[in-house]
Amino acid sequence: MIKHDVKDIKLAAKGRLRIEWAAREMPVLKSIKERFTREKPLKGLKLAACLHVTTETGNLMETLKAGGADVYLCASNPLSTQDDVAASLVRNSGIPVFAIKGEDHKTYYKHIMSALSAKPNITMDDGADLVSTIHTKEKKLLKNIIGGTEETTTGVIRLRAMAEKGVLEYPIIAVNDAYTKYLFDNRYGTGQSTMDGILRATNRLIAGSIFVVAGYGWCSRGIAMRAKGMGARTIVTEVNPLRALEATMDGFEVMPMKDAARLGDIFVTATGDIDVIFGDCFRLMKDGAIFCNSGHFNVEISIGTLRKMARSRRQIRDFVEEYTLKNGKRIYLLGEGRLINLAAAEGHPSAVMDMSFANQSLCAEYMAGNYKKMDKTVYSVPDKIDSHISKLKLKSMGIKIDSLTPAQKKYLSSWEMGT
Numbered sequence: 001m002i003k004h005d006v007k008d009i010k011l012a013a014k015g016r017l018r019i020e021w022a023a024r025e026m027p028v029l030k031s032i033k034e035r036f037t038r039e040k041p042l043k044g045l046k047l048a049a050c051l052h053v054t055t056e057t058g059n060l061m062e063t064l065k066a067g068g069a070d071v072y073l074c075a076s077n078p079l080s081t082q083d084d085v086a087a088s089l090v091r092n093s094g095i096p097v098f099a100i101k102g103e104d105h106k107t108y109y110k111h112i113m114s115a116l117s118a119k120p121n122i123t124m125d126d127g128a129d130l131v132s133t134i135h136t137k138e139k140k141l142l143k144n145i146i147g148g149t150e151e152t153t154t155g156v157i158r159l160r161a162m163a164e165k166g167v168l169e170y171p172i173i174a175v176n177d178a179y180t181k182y183l184f185d186n187r188y189g190t191g192q193s194t195m196d197g198i199l200r201a202t203n204r205l206i207a208g209s210i211f212v213v214a215g216y217g218w219c220s221r222g223i224a225m226r227a228k229g230m231g232a233r234t235i236v237t238e239v240n241p242l243r244a245l246e247a248t249m250d251g252f253e254v255m256p257m258k259d260a261a262r263l264g265d266i267f268v269t270a271t272g273d274i275d276v277i278f279g280d281c282f283r284l285m286k287d288g289a290i291f292c293n294s295g296h297f298n299v300e301i302s303i304g305t306l307r308k309m310a311r312s313r314r315q316i317r318d319f320v321e322e323y324t325l326k327n328g329k330r331i332y333l334l335g336e337g338r339l340i341n342l343a344a345a346e347g348h349p350s351a352v353m354d355m356s357f358a359n360q361s362l363c364a365e366y367m368a369g370n371y372k373k374m375d376k377t378v379y380s381v382p383d384k385i386d387s388h389i390s391k392l393k394l395k396s397m398g399i400k401i402d403s404l405t406p407a408q409k410k411y412l413s414s415w416e417m418g419t
């Protein structure tokens with residue numbers, strides 16, 4: 001058996017069936033896998049991926065392997081691994097996986113080091129942990145690397161900061177910023193799966209509740225939209241005036257978090273920022289308030305402050321921790337403040353990950369063919385890839401659209417014709 005570290009290899013059979021179930025909803029990735037099998041565009045390349053180990057990631061790993069890559073996988077979050085998927089990738093697909101749901105901080109980084117021990121040529125990140133580990137502790141690996149890709153908003157922010165400071169040592173493609181990624185994955189994927197995570201963890205009724213969403217970005221607007229659709233009285237908090245205006249005109253109540261703190265029954269953060277729900281908010285919350293995070297890192301809720309403010313805490317249900325404050329109020333943190341959609345549910349539905357991971361596959365192929373021309377900076381996904389994926393996705397959904405007539409093409413590229 002290949003080198004790996006998973007919870008229980010005997011879970012492989014269950015994981016295989018779940019990977020197959022997800023594949024049904026991933027026709028775009030499937031068509032890429034078929035082409036990769038024939039053309040082997042990644043032949044001879046080692047690829048280390050640090051992603052949420054889910055059924056959809058299982059399909060991505062198999063696609064990259066079909067393309068000829070030697071693939072190694074570790075988790076991009078200690079709580080997001082699906083242990084049966086990890087087992088199946090090892091046993092059924094021969095892919096070395098280093099990931100266990102609930103792993104501690106030390107094991108999380110040990111697993112990153114195990115994936116990196118393959119001396120990868122391409123890194124595939126979700127949150128930039130591979131890139132930051134390579135640039136801080138494993139600089140010797142830089143000589144093998146031709147480039148990388150990044151899946152999420154927070155990772156792209158970190159990488160752009162590195163590029164601006166001139167410390168990024170290889171090109172990265174920001175997969176997150178493709179239209180076929182963030183318009184669907186961040187909005188509809190996070191929107192639906194965050195509600196799923198909250199429901200699985202709490203089984204609370206959303207209708208009629210006061211639901212507070214921090215942020216009105218791509219993820220948070222998806223959550224707000226779904227909460228409103230389920231009948232919640234939904235409040236949005238923002239720091240960006242434009243987005244606050246959008247939320248207002250989309251029909252949401254907008255106010256500062258401190259004001260919302262007194263009102264909310266359920267709170268979700270998805271901002272990529274730190275301390276969005278902070279000490280004063282806990283004091284102001286109603287007895288019974290529930291709060292969680294769907295942003296990348298578990299820094300959006302000030303958990304350290306909460307612990308100091310609490311008289312006691314206990315695990316009351318799976319993924320629900322009750323904090324009794326010194327004033328006697330009991331408030332509830334879900335999923336240790338980690339992405340609730342992956343901690344308590346299964347992450348995004350396969351149909352949106354189909355597009356995100358089609359982007360990942362095609363960007364890895366693009367990197368393999370173009371790295372010699374690329375600089376040490378963060379690149380957008382080429383438009384060609386984005387529009388190719390939207391066409392394939394529409395086709396797979398059986399949706400046809402109009403095309404421009406020659407007269408319309410001419411009109412749309414000219415300025416002479418007016419009223």
Ligand SMILES: NC(=O)c1ccc[n+]([C@@H]2O[C@H](COP(=O)([O-])OP(=O)(O)OC[C@H]3O[C@@H](n4cnc5c(N)ncnc54)[C@H](O)[C@@H]3O)[C@@H](O)[C@H]2O)c1
Nearest residue numbers: 152153154215217218219238239240271272273294295296
């Ligand atoms: N849960 C998931 O599966 C999942 C999926 C994709 C992205 N993400 C993560 O979710 C986070 C948000 O991503 P996005 O694509 O929506 O980003 P985005 O940039 O589109 O939106 C973030 C929004 O949060 C707002 N914001 C920042 N600080 C705030 C504060 N203190 N209070 C209120 N609002 C604040 C910003 O103004 C912005 O409008 C990132 O960490 C990203 O990596 C999670």
